[in-house]
Amino acid sequence: MKKNLNRMAALLMTVACVSSLAACGSSTTAETSKAADATTEAASTAAGTEAAAPAEKSELAGQSITLLNSKGEIQTALEELAGTFTEETGINLEVLACGAGEVPYTKVTSMYSSGTAPTMSILDTTDVIALGAEYGLDLTDQDWNQYCDSMTTKIDGKVYSFPFCVEGRGIIYSKKSIEDALGKDFDPASINSLDSFKAICEELRAAGMENPVVLSKEDWSLGAHQLGYIYDTYDGTTAGADKIMAALKDGSQKVEDYDRFNQFMDTMDVILEYNYNKEDPLGAIYDEDPIHLVEGDAAFWPNGNWAWPNLETAGAETSDEYGFIPFVLGNDSSDIANTSMQASPTKQLMVDAKQSTEEQQKAALEFINWLVNSESGQKGLVEKLALIPACSNNTVAPKDPLSRDIVAKMASGNTYSSSFVAPSDHWSVVGAVMQKYVAGQTDRAGAASEIDAYWQSQK
Amino acid sequence: MNSLGRTTGDKIKSFLMFALPGTFVFVCVVIIPFLYGFYLTFTDWNGVAAVKNLVGFDNYKALAQDKDFWNSMGLTLKYVVLSVILVNAFGFLFAYFLSGRIKKGQNVFRAGFFTPNLIGGVVLGFIWQFVFSQLLVKFGKSLGIAFFSKSWLSDPTKAFWALVIVTVWQLSGYMMLIYIAGFTGLSEDVLEAASIDGAYGWSKMRHITLPLMVPSFVICIFLTLSRAFMVYDINLTLTGGEPYGSTRLVAMHVYEKAFTARQYGIGQAEAVFLFFVVAIISGLQVYIGKKQEVEA
Numbered sequence: 004m005k006k007n008l009n010r011m012a013a014l015l016m017t018v019a020c021v022s023s024l025a026a027c028g029s030s031t032t033a034e035t036s037k038a039a040d041a042t043t044e045a046a047s048t049a050a051g052t053e054a055a056a057p058a059e060k061s062e063l064a065g066q067s068i069t070l071l072n073s074k075g076e077i078q079t080a081l082e083e084l085a086g087t088f089t090e091e092t093g094i095n096l097e098v099l100a101c102g103a104g105e106v107p108y109t110k111v112t113s114m115y116s117s118g119t120a121p122t123m124s125i126l127d128t129t130d131v132i133a134l135g136a137e138y139g140l141d142l143t144d145q146d147w148n149q150y151c152d153s154m155t156t157k158i159d160g161k162v163y164s165f166p167f168c169v170e171g172r173g174i175i176y177s178k179k180s181i182e183d184a185l186g187k188d189f190d191p192a193s194i195n196s197l198d199s200f201k202a203i204c205e206e207l208r209a210a211g212m213e214n215p216v217v218l219s220k221e222d223w224s225l226g227a228h229q230l231g232y233i234y235d236t237y238d239g240t241t242a243g244a245d246k247i248m249a250a251l252k253d254g255s256q257k258v259e260d261y262d263r264f265n266q267f268m269d270t271m272d273v274i275l276e277y278n279y280n281k282e283d284p285l286g287a288i289y290d291e292d293p294i295h296l297v298e299g300d301a302a303f304w305p306n307g308n309w310a311w312p313n314l315e316t317a318g319a320e321t322s323d324e325y326g327f328i329p330f331v332l333g334n335d336s337s338d339i340a341n342t343s344m345q346a347s348p349t350k351q352l353m354v355d356a357k358q359s360t361e362e363q364q365k366a367a368l369e370f371i372n373w374l375v376n377s378e379s380g381q382k383g384l385v386e387k388l389a390l391i392p393a394c395s396n397n398t399v400a401p402k403d404p405l406s407r408d409i410v411a412k413m414a415s416g417n418t419y420s421s422s423f424v425a426p427s428d429h430w431s432v433v434g435a436v437m438q439k440y441v442a443g444q445t446d447r448a449g450a451a452s453e454i455d456a457y458w459q460s461q462k
Numbered sequence: 463m464n465s466l467g468r469t470t471g472d473k474i475k476s477f478l479m480f481a482l483p484g485t486f487v488f489v490c491v492v493i494i495p496f497l498y499g500f501y502l503t504f505t506d507w508n509g510v511a512a513v514k515n516l517v518g519f520d521n522y523k524a525l526a527q528d529k530d531f532w533n534s535m536g537l538t539l540k541y542v543v544l545s546v547i548l549v550n551a552f553g554f555l556f557a558y559f560l561s562g563r564i565k566k567g568q569n570v571f572r573a574g575f576f577t578p579n580l581i582g583g584v585v586l587g588f589i590w591q592f593v594f595s596q597l598l599v600k601f602g603k604s605l606g607i608a609f610f611s612k613s614w615l616s617d618p619t620k621a622f623w624a625l626v627i628v629t630v631w632q633l634s635g636y637m638m639l640i641y642i643a644g645f646t647g648l649s650e651d652v653l654e655a656a657s658i659d660g661a662y663g664w665s666k667m668r669h670i671t672l673p674l675m676v677p678s679f680v681i682c683i684f685l686t687l688s689r690a691f692m693v694y695d696i697n698l699t700l701t702g703g704e705p706y707g708s709t710r711l712v713a714m715h716v717y718e719k720a721f722t723a724r725q726y727g728i729g730q731a732e733a734v735f736l737f738f739v740v741a742i743i744s745g746l747q748v749y750i751g752k753k754q755e756v757e758a
Contacts, residue, residue: 109721133508133724220616222704285705286595286613428723431707438706442616 064093066366068122068359071099071114073107074350076312077388084383088373094366108133108427120358122367125167128156129424131351135163140354140364147375150394153420154348164351165371168390171327171346171409171418172228172307174200174216175314178324180302184212194328195336197270204277207302214279215302217295220287220441222434229271229305230437230454231423232330233263236340239419241347248425251458258458259451266332266340268447274305275441284441293317296325305330308405311389315403326408339419346409347422348393432457503731508724521731530707531732534715535739541622541711542690545629549686550679552630553637560638561645572642575635583632587699590628591615594700618708621701625709628696633689637682644678673756680751684744691740712736 072081078100085096099121101110108130114120115138131139135158142148143162148155154166181189184207194200207215219225237243247263250256258264279301280287293310294317295301304310308327311319319325332340354367374380375394384390385399391406392399401407412418436453439445445453503521505514525531556575560568578586595613602610614620648671656670694713697703703710703718710718716736720729 106722108724112721220704222706283599283612283616285616286599288595426723428718431718431722435704435707438704442705444706 063362063366063369065095066362067095067097068363068366068370069097069099070370071101071107071111071121071124073101073110073125073127074309075100075102076309077390080387080389084387087379087383088370091377091379092369092373094369096370115358118358120355122355122359122363123370124353124355125350126164126353128349128351128422129427131156131164131353132158132424133427135353136161138353138355138357139163140356140367142354142368142371145368145371147371147394150375150396151348154393156348156351164353165374166348166393167350167352168348168384168388169346169393169409169413170307170309170349170391171344171412173305173327173329173344174331175296175304175306175310175325175405176328177296177299177302178326180212180215180296180299181207183299184210184215184302186210191326191328194331195341196334197266197273197331198334199336200270200328200331201273204273204303208277212300212302214277214281216274216277217279217292217301217304218274218284218287218441219289219292219304219306220280220285220438221289222438223430224306224434225437225441226432226434227425227430228307229330230267230433231425232332232340232345233261233267234423234425235345235419235421236263236332237421239339239343239421241421241423244421244423248423248458251455252461254459257451258454259448263332263340264451264454265447268450269333270331271440284443285438289313290316293319303328308391308403308409311403311405314405321402321404323404325404327405327412343417343419344409344412345421346391346413346418347420349422426461429457499730500734503727503734505727507726517727521727522735524725524728525731525735528719528728528732530710531712531715531719534710534712535736537622537709538691538712541626541629541693542687544626545633545690546683546686548626548630549633549637549690550682552634553682554641554675556634556638557641557645561642572638575638577635578632579636581632583693583695584699586628586632587696590624591700594624615701616705618705621705621709625696625700625711628700629690629693632696633686637686640682640685641675641678644675648674673754676751676755680748680755683751684748687744687747688740691736691743 070081070085072078074081078098082098085098088094088096101107107124107126111121111124111126111130111134120138126134135156141161141163142165143160145162145165147165148162151166154169155162156164156166176189176191178189178191181203194203204215234244234247237247247256247261251258251261275281275284278284279295280292290313292304293314296304297314297317297319311325314325315321327344329341329344332338335341352371354364354371356364359367374384375396381392381397381399384392385397385406386402389401389403389406391401391409401410409418433454436445436450436457439453440447440450502514504516504518506517506520507514556571560572560575564571581589595615598610599613602608602612614624652670652674653666656666661670692713693711694717697709697711697714701709703714712732713736716729716732718729719732720726723729
């Protein structure tokens with residue numbers, strides 16, 4: 004018996020050793036490639052190189068750079084794209100993942116503190132505003148600015164980040180679900196007020212689709228994406244969102260008296276009435292939410308185009324007709340909230356100016372140029388990563404229907420570009436308040452006073 | 463014969479030889495970061511800025527006013543008490559039955575109870591998240607058991623118990639091993655003498671076995687106390703603090719304060735406070751526990 008225990012212990016020790024060795028292994032590779040950098044005498048003229056021609060190795064070949072990715076859903080595709088980039092330019096690009104649930108800001112600051120900052124990081128706009136001036140490379144003079152001037156985030160007039168992608172949110176609809184249930188054509192443009200939204204939900208219920216709206220329970224979704232409409236629709240601009248947030252902060256505007264909040268809660272009440280997860284709203288499972296849409300059990304899902312990979316995993320095809328209706332607020336059909344959906348650059352790519360070598364920085368700039376100008380970069384961004392490019396010179400049509408819908412709406416002027424920048428714990432605190440509301444643990448007045456309290460504590 | 467440490471020079475030399483490397487590493491990775499962290503509690507650092515301003519005791523004042531911190535501290539105390547009691551009760555029972563009472567399959571059971579310990583807390587949290595929010599729900603719905611037909615993780619009380627259950631499941635096997643070692647070390651003579659004197663069953667357990675097992679209890683309670691106070695991984699992956707922040711234990715609150723709310727100074731002050739709470743409680747526990755020990 005004792006022998007057995009010993010044997011088991013030995014086996015466990017071996018497993019532990021091997022796995023720790025494996026962990027070491029990866030860092031050794033990183034180090035060797037770093038050593039390789041040192042030996043490669045890189046010419047320093049490559050920074051301004053226009054469109055790296057395919058098959059022609061860059062002068063920076065052999066450099067190793069890292070990219071911290073905070074969009075978990077594109078990790079695999081981004082790794083593939085990095086492979087293509089390496090093949091074409093000879094620059095080694097390693098994509099570092101930011102784990103699910105890990106806050107990108109935390110990850111990047113801890114990497115800075117430990118002196119292992121990534122050469123590039125994909126960050127939220129808030130993070131760039133917090134970090135850009137101190138750690139980011141000034142990108143104001145980069146050529147690509149001409150293609151996306153209206154999309155860049157400027158800090159004191161300077162650009163510290165490349166707008167990596169445009170994202171938009173609203174209420175996703177599945178045309179097929181609706182038409183199958185109702186047996187007639189569905190025109191998304193007909194949903195332009197809360198009443199029309201309520202009417203179609205009722206119609207769907209009468210046709211046998213008991214609860215046509217899927218509401219996810221995640222705090223980032225409820226707090227940042229849904230409740231965020233009350234800031235974004237102030238007047239549809241980021242400046243407007245800043246204004247209303249400042250008013251909430253200094254107390255000159257109370258949440259409960261704010262029209263947009265009350266309109267939002269009205270819409271929320273309709274969504275909750277027709278919520279597919281009604282029975283146990285906080286028991287909703289994010290991975291299962293899209294399945295209801297794909298299988299035709301539900302028709303609507305308040306979310307953004309980042310949800311496409313989830314829909315695709317759930318079985319949706321790129322040829323299926325999915326699209327957005329606005330997150331309707333109130334009954335004025337000429338209101339921007341009802342004519343347009345929100346779409347703005349969300350993820351920003353910042354180049355490290357502090358801990359990377361000059362060659363690495365140049366290699367990073369070359370990666371951005373490659374994304375903007377080269378054919379494989381443009382295609383990769385749109386088709387592989389399924390992102391909507393912020394640069395106007397990229398005319399590759401998105402493959403997935405959600406992005407296609409946003410591009411179409413951007414072209415027809417049916418989007419507003421407000422992207423509110425709230426304090427970093429806004430989504431988590433306010434998300435919890437919304438969860439309480441969704442679960443019926445608090446009422447509208449209670450939620451309003453808690454959101455007020457949050458803004459008051461920000462002074 | 464030149465024994466170690468006869469003269470001061472020898473003492474220094476042997477100290478340098480044997481203790482210096484360890485002391486050096488300890489100072490570098492424990493003492494210095496600790497003191498530096500303590501210093502940070504007096505600054506308004508946000509975790510990344512190059513400038514830190516000294517703000518005196520402001521962070522400690524903010525700590526005192528941070529209602530959420532005290533809520534999560536209260537919840538953590540409840541969690542610690544429950545898990546310490548349950549983990550040790552189960553660990554002790556398993557050990558009791560698996561060191562003599564049950565002969566058949568003894569090793570299989572021991573390995574089985576111990577295995578949860580070998581799974582990392584993060585993975586374990588995800589596994590149980592699946593169990594509580596999907597498996598049990600399907601099970602409950604198909605059998606019509608209302609208790610299971612809603613996800614346990616969407617109700618604050620049940621989500622809290624889910625945390626306790628998973629902790630007990632994870633830790634009791636480890637404690638079982640320590641208790642088994644304790645049982646193995648019990649002197650046969652004493653037990654036999656007790657039997658001859660007429661002590662059986664409960665009275666033998668109460669008056670002979672338990673007092674002799676006190677050292678094991680001291681170790682096990684210490685381990686469970688400190689692990690339960692510091693728990694983060696299971697909390698993060700099983701409930702993530704949800705529903706609506708009601709299961710956010712104190713370690714998670716500190717983390718969110720420092721990194722999500724970017725109030726590093728306050729978060730650090732809360733961490734220091736937590737350190738003292740844990741140090742005092744486990745110190746007291748070991749001190750009192752040691753006094754209970756008896757010589758066989």
